[in-house]
Amino acid sequence: MFEKTFTNVANGVAYRSGLPTTFILCVALVVVWAVSGPIFGFSDTWQLVINTGTTIVTFLMVFLIQNTQNRDGAAMQAKLDELIRVTEAQNHFIGIEHLTETEVEEIRDKCEKAVKRHAMESASRQGRQNAEAQAAQELKKSFGKTAPANARKSSPAKSGRTSAKAGGAVR
Known part of the structure; x- marks a missing residue:
């Protein structure tokens, strides 16, 4: 239940964060913050507001976007594995995403040769x-x-x- 809810929230946030409207809203927020500087006398609290807000948003977005990318990568890998399985491609390529970087490089070199x-x-x-x-x-x-x-x-x-x-x- 929690996993499904988290997946839906992560998908929604990742999608909305990439919209042009979201970017415009963020730029507007920064402009409002900058314009309000003289009103608050460019105080430490005024600076702390933008620093804290951007830090929290960045911290949370890292996990949401990473979750979305992990699922997208796993889904893409499953699709590629299925294509390899049903074609005349070599089935030993299925699952190579779990190998070490060195092992993947060796396979890549063999393929290039x-x-x-x-x-x-x-x-x-x-x-x-x-x-x-x-x-x-x-x-x-x-x-x-x-x-x-x-x-x-x-x-x-x-x-x-x-x-x-x-x-x-x-x-």
């Missing part, structure tokens, strides 16, 4: 595909629009040599 390795493999694969496509174009030019059946099955890029029929020498 995997991305670089994948990019290199992808570029190599793309290069092979481009070479195969270029060889197929050359075959089409040599034989017209229809290449012989055996030329279609084994392209020069795959076999590593050029067909004598295609106008090149066998290596």
Whole structure:
């Protein structure tokens, strides 16, 4: 019961504290305080009012905002875990938010290395595909629009040599 009430209050305060109206009200309060300085003779009590008020509000807001951020972070993590679980992603990433900073950095380094390795493999694969496509174009030019059946099955890029029929020498 208390937890639900606290959650509702924390959500409401966190939401309202981020509104432009709240900011304008706070600025207006500071302006009223500053303008009232001459009335109170810029006394120690006058200064103590703003210092005490801002300290109390800041102290309470830290806990309310931290509570809201903790819940938002946990909810986001649960959603990401569910996406990882239902896709082809690696399930061992579920729960890594509970690891130490060093362990998370190690996982991040492994992921970055995997991305670089994948990019290199992808570029190599793309290069092979481009070479195969270029060889197929050359075959089409040599034989017209229809290449012989055996030329279609084994392209020069795959076999590593050029067909004598295609106008090149066998290596």
